[in-house]
Amino acid sequence: MDNIIRDGNPTLRKYADKVTFPLSQEHQQLAKDMMKYLEVSQNPDLAEKYGLRAGVGLAAPQVDVSIQMAAVLVPSPVEPDDPDNHDDVLKAAQEAQDNPVFKDVIINPVIVSQSVQLGALSEGEGCLSVDEDKPGYVPRADRITLRYQDVDGNDHKVRLKNYPAIVCQHEIDHLHGVLFYDHINKEQPFAAEENTLLIG
Ligand SMILES: Cc1nc(NNC(=O)[C@H](CC2CCCC2)CN(O)CO)c(F)c(N2CCN3CCOC[C@@H]3C2)n1
Numbered sequence: 001m002d003n004i005i006r007d008g009n010p011t012l013r014k015y016a017d018k019v020t021f022p023l024s025q026e027h028q029q030l031a032k033d034m035m036k037y038l039e040v041s042q043n044p045d046l047a048e049k050y051g052l053r054a055g056v057g058l059a060a061p062q063v064d065v066s067i068q069m070a071a072v073l074v075p076s077p078v079e080p081d082d083p084d085n086h087d088d089v090l091k092a093a094q095e096a097q098d099n100p101v102f103k104d105v106i107i108n109p110v111i112v113s114q115s116v117q118l119g120a121l122s123e124g125e126g127c128l129s130v131d132e133d134k135p136g137y138v139p140r141a142d143r144i145t146l147r148y149q150d151v152d153g154n155d156h157k158v159r160l161k162n163y164p165a166i167v168c169q170h171e172i173d174h175l176h177g178v179l180f181y182d183h184i185n186k187e188q189p190f191a192a193e194e195n196t197l198l199i200g
Pocket residue numbers: 041042043044053054055056057058059062075093096121124125126127128129166167170171174
């Protein structure tokens with residue numbers, strides 16, 4: 001996964017192709033590799049060892065494969081007892097990953113309904129494919145109903161809200177050639193409609 005492409009590469013602006021089942025060998029391997037990237041990147045020691053930027057999501061177009069597939073690993077918010085104690089930090093990161101809020105490889109995802117209520121990460125968003133900071137709120141639906149297929153071709157219909165809903169919308173945007181900063185208000189980046197929930 002050290003081949004994450006950057007903004008400017010046309011693949012990031014393509015509408016990715018639907019995935020057919022059964023998955024080809026390379027698509028099965030890609031799904032495994034993308035989830036592995038997220039797991040490793042969320043372990044502070046391993047992330048440092050391999051020089052990985054931490055991620056809670058990764059979409060296939062970001063590794064130059066224009067198909068409708070994205071790995072999502074949203075850990076539960078576990079804080080270390082003592083943030084200055086390295087072992088506590090490692091234990092918390094592992095615990096956070098062991099019972100994630102949402103973990104799956106979402107294939108051919110479709111948002112079938114979404115709340116009128118908007119939500120945005122209070123810190124704004126970043127992207128592994130966008131090196132420069134793009135400050136500002138990224139307004140998204142606070143709650144979504146998402147249909148997708150998993151790597152075995154099983155259909156899922158999940159209702160997500162707040163943090164996992166934001167992450168999945170960021171990933172699904174990648175499958176449509178949309179990047180997070182496309183949503184930021186150019187004139188007033190931190191202007192949010194009055195009823196936008198700020199998350200995190
Ligand atoms: C919010 C966040 N974004 C991180 N990075 N950016 C990404 O994931 C991009 C996707 C996210 C950007 C905003 C919404 C989706 C990647 N993208 O471009 C994929 O399309 C993080 F790394 C992160 N966390 C919190 C949880 N923590 C657990 C312990 O390990 C560190 C980890 C850090 N939270």
